[in-house]
Amino acid sequence: MELGTRKLEAIDVQGGVAHLPGPPVLEVALRRSGRARRLSLRVSGLDGRATLTMPLRFPQAEALGFLRDKEAWLRQALDRVPVRQLMAPGREVLYQGRRIQVREGPGRQIRVVEDALVVPRDATGTRTGARVEAFLKTSARAALLPAVEEYAGRLGRTAQAVSLRDTRSRWGSCTADGRLMFSWRLIMAPPEVLRYVAAHEVAHLAHMDHSRAFWACVGRLMPDYGAHRDWLREHGAQLHSYCFRARSAAESG
Numbered sequence: 553m554e555l556g557t558r559k560l561e562a563i564d565v566q567g568g569v570a571h572l573p574g575p576p577v578l579e580v581a582l583r584r585s586g587r588a589r590r591l592s593l594r595v596s597g598l599d600g601r602a603t604l605t606m607p608l609r610f611p612q613a614e615a616l617g618f619l620r621d622k623e624a625w626l627r628q629a630l631d632r633v634p635v636r637q638l639m640a641p642g643r644e645v646l647y648q649g650r651r652i653q654v655r656e657g658p659g660r661q662i663r664v665v666e667d668a669l670v671v672p673r674d675a676t677g678t679r680t681g682a683r684v685e686a687f688l689k690t691s692a693r694a695a696l697l698p699a700v701e702e703y704a705g706r707l708g709r710t711a712q713a714v715s716l717r718d719t720r721s722r723w724g725s726c727t728a729d730g731r732l733m734f735s736w737r738l739i740m741a742p743p744e745v746l747r748y749v750a751a752h753e754v755a756h757l758a759h760m761d762h763s764r765a766f767w768a769c770v771g772r773l774m775p776d777y778g779a780h781r782d783w784l785r786e787h788g789a790q791l792h793s794y795c796f797r798a799r800s801a802a803e804s805g
């Protein structure tokens with residue numbers, strides 16, 4: 553029966569995750585926050601993770617009632633999130649801004665051959681995603697380190713460290729002591745987009761804010777940065793639609 557006319561089923565809660573009856577069943581992470589003053593239901597546009605944030609002492613039963621009232625909105629919001637598919641032979645992946653097909657082939661090393669990403673054969677069918685992820689991380693580091701070194705040198709600054717993570721909320725960051733962090737998924741974007749994020753974070757070595765002086769600094773490092781910033785705003789969620797390891801819906805949406 554359609555939503556609103558079917559018999560309402562109880563919302564099961566296990567391990568801090570609410571399971572909203574389907575079809576399909578939806579998993580919503582329940583989170584309490586000392587800073588929350590009201591209920592807040594959010595869906596990440598990057599990976600589809602749904603989170604219901606509650607004030608510390610808010611009754612859970614009332615929060616679940618709120619979740620039930622917002623079910624139609626929640627399902628519509630999730631429908632707009634790019635579908636996440638586990639990486640496997642035959643699937644496509646973005647690499648430096650172009651789509652290439654993942655194919656099995658001889659050898660022990662992953663390599664790009666024309667418009668294909670050739671991965672070692674895997675009889676178990678379980679290791680392809682992890683291998684592609686490792687390849688992307690290595691490629692991202694190989695592209696980001698020289699970009700950081702180039703831009704930092706032009707500013708007369710030094711990055712104390714460069715690390716890679718799979719972040720959901722930001723493409724890069726810079727700490728007060730000069731440690732830079734980047735999302736390895738940037739290797740899937742066009743090369744100039746990756747270099748823009750490198751320039752952006754390096755500029756924070758000189759300006760730890762987003763003032764006019766900061767953006768002027770970014771402009772000196774990359775005069776056409778605006779187009780690359782716009783690309784990330786428009787296509788960034790697509791980079792997060794690729795799933796390389798099996799995860800529960802509560803973890804990945």
